[in-house]
Amino acid sequence: MSAASIPAATLHGLIAEYDTPEQVLHAAEAARKAGYTKMDTYTPHPIEGLDDALDLKPTRLGFAVLAIGLIGAATGFGMQWYAGAEFYPLNIGGRPMNPWPNYIVITFEVTVLLSAFTAGLLMLARNGLPRLYHPVFNAPGFERATRDGYYLCVEAVDPRFDPAATHTFLEGTDPVRVEEVAR
Amino acid sequence: MAVTSGVPRTGVETSRVIGRGQTSGGIDDVVNTPVLVGPQRTPTWWWIGISITGALLGLYLISIVRLVTVGVGIFGNNQPVSWAMPIINFVWWIGIGHAGTLISAALLLFRQPWRTSINRFAEAMTIFAVVVAGLYPILHLGRPWVFFWLLPYPNTHGLWPNFRSPLDWDLFAISTYASVSVLFWFIGLIPDLATLRDRATSRFQKLVYGVLALGWNGSGKAWQRYNRAYLLLAALSFPLVLSVHSTIAMDFAVSQVPGWNNTVMPPYFVAGAVFAGFAMVLILAVPLRKAFGLEKLITLRHLDNAAKLMLATGMIVVYGYGVELFYAWYSGVEFEVFMAYNRVLGADHGWAFWLLIACNLVAIQPLWFRSVRQNPLALFVISVLVSIGMWLERYVIIVVSLTKEFLPSSWGNYVPTFWDWALYAGTFGVFGTLFLIFIRLLPSIATTEMKELAHHDAHHGSDPYETIREAYYRGEVPA
Incomplete structure (x- = not known):
């Protein structure tokens, strides 16, 4: 253990590396029970139960997508209604000026277009992406996080964080190793 | 073959969703190594393939130059057959694309774990097929450079x-489909791009894959949002794909041409699209799994399931043919009745209908047998026949209906010209070139999802009835 190798001012946190998803799940649960709040896991694939273990609030992405989708539907229909019934009404064989069934397809397509891009791009934005630099990439051997390594990082901003005590705590969760991460 | 040469092939085939004993690292290596090797280690078959598709791509570009300089007169289209090869090929290509979206979206929503290893290249297939398809109506416009007149934009006119007009619905449907497909594909690729970034050895690869991965680090909160976004995209893509081909069907169904004005068109077109799409998935999957040694990831189970879907949608399509003939008789409209007679027994084009029945009805019947569904070579041959059959279906619907509509004085014939065929052959060049570049530079299997599946399989098994099923496959009576 090398508690003082990185000065506290530039310490992002302590990261523990595990070999299996179960280990990181248990470690995250133990850390939450120990009172840590500013922590995150880094894993090659999503793990069931991690949301509860990390005490993550459910994402509200769905509501944003619904709202934008409704705006898309109104825009799509409104555009066609305005063009066909208000701006330049066309009398085609005496049919109604506002033939709403004809407008359903484009209304649907505009709805899907706006909602899909909201889902995709808002997810990226809320995750802070694109952001090519992140302190956690400083962790030694972090390349395993996209292969078969499972990581739990307790951040230095956590009120209960203490370089020595947190290190001991993480060592107790059966990791491969515990390392300091520079900011 | 260079990538896998020397690897023993015996005993690699399995009918599980994923071969036994797959590890995260193992999946990484088998999928990503061929992607990351340097240009000098590109397999020979890849160079041969890209030479052929590159030549066809050249033919495509030459045809477009010819089309733009001379005009649509280079095609065989004329009255009464003003929609011909360009629209047949457009519908054919976009139909092929639909299987990719269904695999990635519908099978995700239905929680089918077998989708995982085939979804990535099937999505790529979708995008490239839509690229090819989307260019066709634009090229067919006569003045392709003013295609944007179809868009609602502020203009001096x-x-x-x-x-x-259904033709404008088409524009919205296809452009939405193309953009959402690219988004869905890219979002799915992000964790895999991050994997490539971390496996990359050269500075250049690290830079390119690193920038494309957008800095993905796999944090718990990021995965939570990612999973939700992916699910939402799947839920939006599923109805989207149904709407796209329904809209294309309405291009026909809304008109009054005998043989087109038919309410069965949208569902029957969607089934046909899935049918042709699964055929193309199999045409691509069978060589792909051999070339990259992916038999333990794209297993016989995938081929079997794709074949079952092909059989099911094929039978729906054949039912559609029956319904069309029934409608013609039941409507009592003499033009419809004549259309049906001309389609089935007409001297000019009857051959097309019967060849279509041979490809789409007769050729798929062996798929009732498991031994055929698990035989890659047989599936490849049947899939090629299905692709030909689905092309003929659009030929029969479009050309045969238009040659003899209402007034006998307006009847005519249609013969495709050299440039019709040249542009069509060229589309294989566009599709093939894009696909070969894709499998060389990006992982053709979603490694991230496969790792999750491998972990799940190792701990819980992929199939609760596996022992019973395997005993059954061996011909033993299950205990």
Whole structure:
């Protein structure tokens, strides 16, 4: 253990590396029970139960997508209604000026277009992406996080964080190793 | 073959969703190594393939130059057959694309774990097929450079497009489909790009894959949002794909041409699209799994399931043919009745209908047998026949209906010209070149999802009835 190798001012946190998803799940649960709040896991694939273990609030992405989708539907229909019934009404064989069934397809397509891009791009934005630099990439051997390594990082901003005590705590969760991460 | 040469092939085939004993690292290596090797280690078959598709791509570009300089007169289209090869090929290509979206979206929503290893390259297939398809109506316009007149944009003419026309619905449907497919594909690729970034050895690869991965680090909160976004995209893509081909069907169904004006068109077109799409998935999957040694990831189970879907949608399509003939008789409209007679027994084009029945009805019947469904070579041959059959289906619907409509004085014939065939052959060049570049530079299997599946399989098994099923496959009576 090398508690003082990185000065506290530039310490992002302590990261523990595990070999299996179960280990990181248990470690995250133990850390939450120990009172840590500013922590995150880094894993090659999503793990069931991690949301509860990390005490993550459910994402509200769905509501944003619904709202934008409704705006898309109104825009799509409104555009066609305005063009066909208000701006330049066309009398085609005496049919109604506002033939709403004809407008359903484009209304649907505009709805899907706006909602899909909201889902995709808002997810990226809320995750802070694109952001090519992140302190956690400083962790030694972090390349395993996209292969078969499972990581739990307790951040230095956590009120209960203490370089020595947190290190001991993480060592107790059966990791491969515990390392300091520079900011 | 260079990538896998020397690897023993015996005993690699399995009918599980994923071969036994797959590890995260193992999946990484088998999928990503061929992607990351340097240009000098590109397999020979890849160079041969890209030479052929590159030549066809050249033919495509030459055909477009010819089309733009001379005009649509180079095609065989004329009255009464003003929609011909360009629209047949457009519908054919976009139909092929639909299987990719269904695999990635519908099978995700239905929680089918077998989708995982085939979804990535099937999505790529979708995008490239839509690229090819989307160019066709634009090239067919006569003045392709003013295609944007179809879009609602502020213009000095003070005009709007005609939103009541299915042709404008088509524009919205296809452009939405293309953009959402690319988004869905890219979002799915992000964790895999991050994997490539971390496996990359050269500075250049690290830079390119690193920038494309957008800095993905796999944090718990990021995965939570990612999973939700992916699910939402799947839920939006599923109805989207149904709407796209229904809209294309309405291009026909809304008109009055005998043989087109038919309410069965949208569902029957969607089934046909899935049918042709699964055929193309198999045409691509069978060589792909051999070339990259992916038999333990794209297993016989995948081929079997794709074949079952092909059989099911194929039978729906054949039912559609029956319904069309029934409608013609039941409507009592003499033009419809004549259309049906001309389609089935007409001297000019009857051959097309019977060849279509041979490809789409007769050729798929062996798929009732498991031994055929698990035989890659047989599936490849049947899939090629299905692709030909689905092309003929659009030929029969479009050309045969238009040659003899209402007035015998307006009847005519249609013969495709050299440039019709040249542009069509060229589309294989566009599709093939894009696909070969894709499998060389990006992982053709979603490694992230496969790792999750491998972990799940190792701990819980992929199939609760596996022992019973395997005993059954061996011909033993299950205990």
